[in-house]
Amino acid sequence: xxxxRLSAAFMAGVAAAASGCATPRFLIDAETARTNxxxxxxxxxxxxxxxxxxxxxxxxxxxxxRQHSAMLPDERDATISVLSHLLNSEYPASRLTVExxxxxxxxxxxxxxxxxxPGEVGGVARVDIFRLQDSRIVEHWDVxxxxxxxxxxx
Numbered sequence: 470x471x472x473x474r475l476s477a478a479f480m481a482g483v484a485a486a487a488s489g490c491a492t493p494r495f496l497i498d499a500e501t502a503r504t505n506x507x508x509x510x511x512x513x514x515x516x517x518x519x520x521x522x523x524x525x526x527x528x529x530x531x532x533x534x535r536q537h538s539a540m541l542p543d544e545r546d547a548t549i550s551v552l553s554h555l556l557n558s559e560y561p562a563s564r565l566t567v568e569x570x571x572x573x574x575x576x577x578x579x580x581x582x583x584x585x586x587p588g589e590v591g592g593v594a595r596v597d598i599f600r601l602q603d604s605r606i607v608e609h610w611d612v613x614x615x616x617x618x619x620x621x622x623x
Contacts, residue, residue: 502572505601509577510567512606513597517565517583520556522549531605538611560585575601582616591616 508529515525526534526549536543541551556563564587568580577599584592594616600608 498574502574502577504604505575505577505599506570506572508601508604508606509579509597509599510570512599513565513567513579513581516552517556517563517581520561520563522553522556529606531602531607533607535608537609540611540613562587577601590618 512525512529515521515528519525526545530545534545534548536545536548541548563583563585566582566584568582570580571578579597579599581595581597582592583595592615593613595611595613598610599606
């Protein structure tokens with residue numbers, strides 16, 4: 470076999486091997502979305518159900534965190550303080566239920582129902598949107614609405 474043909478065969482083999490080993494971009498994106506969703510769900514569970522606010526922030530929130538909620542201060546320690554007081558003093562029996570999640574790229578949206586007391590009819594419906602970087606939360610937005618009991622108990 471000539472050197473030219475041997476070189477061409479070698480290059481074809483390298484290209485075939487490389488293409489077989491390459492991970493398609495959509496699989497990487499799907500894995501990132503899955504990992505980010507797990508991070509957000511663990512954060513919500515730690516903060517809103519276990520009421521371990523500082524632990525949740527230390528474990529799941531990255532440096533440079535920005536809070537865009539109108540209900541919470543932007544500064545990280547101030548946010549931790551407000552949430553700690555809210556969840557441990559004002560609503561110590563509150564629970565959060567995740568209804569659904571949507572993830573795309575570095576964003577995860579979570580629709581939740583927050584009940585401030587056991588057996589509460591209604592509650593607060595909220596959508597939290599998180600941006601993650603290196604599997605840590607770096608930004609948060611939310612929109613919420615109180616859910617009042619329907620007349621007649623339905």
